[in-house]
Amino acid sequence: MSSSTLSVRRLTAAALTATALAVTLAACGSSSTPAMGSSGTAPTLATSAPAMPSMSSMGAMPSGDGLAATSSGYTLASQVSTLPAGRTSGYRFTITGPDGKPVTAFTVDQTKKLHFYAIRSDLTGFQHVHPTMAPDGTWTAPLAALTPASWRLFATFTPATGTGAGSDFVLSRTVTVPGTPVDRTLPAASTHATVDGYTVTLTGDLMAGMAHPLTVTITRGGKPVTDLQPYLDTYAHLTAFHEGDAAFAHLHPTTQASGDHGGPTLAFHAELAKAGNWRLFLQFQTAGTLHTAALTLHVS
Known part of the structure; x- marks a missing residue:
């Protein structure tokens, strides 16, 4: 075998070795399975799934x-x-x-x-x-x-x-x-409120800064209310204020109004930015009369 042929073969072998090493390193670096830490758990990835929207x-x-x-x-x-x-x-x-x-x-x-x-x-x-x-x-x-x-x-x-x-x-x-203010203690947190003979019940586990569904059910005399009339293009309007600083939140309804037969259950998109007590004001209309129910909701 000539010396020139031997040199070519050596160069080819070196190139193949370098290529194999590069492929191996790339595979290690791009693996979708993270290496285990000393505690036996996988470290948190920067590309982990996002949290609920704030x-x-x-x-x-x-x-x-x-x-x-x-x-x-x-x-x-x-x-x-x-x-x-x-x-x-x-x-x-x-x-x-x-x-x-x-x-x-x-x-x-x-x-x-x-x-x-x-x-x-x-x-x-x-x-x-x-x-x-x-x-x-x-x-x-x-x-x-x-x-x-x-x-x-x-x-x-x-x-x-x-x-x-x-x-x-x-x-x-x-x-x-002006005048001498007489402050009242905020009513305790409750999922129920009554106004004008109607009972309003809230269902939903809210967490501060996260989007959660909130359900409102309206009854009267223990019976479901099904004659809600549209008010501001929906069957209910819900506004919230934070205890201590009066921070504002408007809870958007997801139940669409279509005629004078809304209820008894209404769905809302709830996003309350801060933990603590919030005072909620639910406005709904029946027989041409607007009702406003107020209740305190605690958010974790």
Whole structure:
């Protein structure tokens, strides 16, 4: 055998050895079965299955907890800092955009361009109203008589134009109702509440910051209620506020309204960002009358 032929064979063998080694190393590095640790358990992989979606990752809910007056350049602006006690009043405000000008184009959500809420600092007072907007973008929210205390006022809306078009917002400001406030202790957590002869029962194991189903069942005199009428394009509207800071959450209904025969069971998409007690306000309508049931729900 010539020396040149021997050299070629040696080079070929070396190349084959290098290739085999590279394949072996690649196979070890890309194995889908992780190596066992000293404890005999597999280490956690960075690509493990994601957890349940949190409120911040879900696009269907308004961003944040509503405790700020400004978000992404949009502001709930008002010159009103006090409201009278014991009589109806109108709260005037505007929603200004990133350019500082009042926003006048809004997307309709549950039959309204803007939803407005008033909640007392101890969560015992609640109002959900729908303001009217003047051509210049000034809104006026009609409020029933308020009791002396600090109240937080929320506006939820979706701009139809501008940089925030299509995004859901919830903003708030506080007002003072003069007088001597008499705070009440928040009722204990319960899955049942009664209002106007109706019994509301909640079913669902909620965890903070995670999406969970929540079921509401409505009965009267021990019998299922099946004559719920549409209210805001659904059979019930559910709003929640966190004890201590009044953080806001709107629990979206998944039960669609189709005629005056809703009930007795309604499904909701529940996402409550914080652990602790939440005060829930369920609004539903029968025979043209709106009912509001309130109950406390504890979230782990």
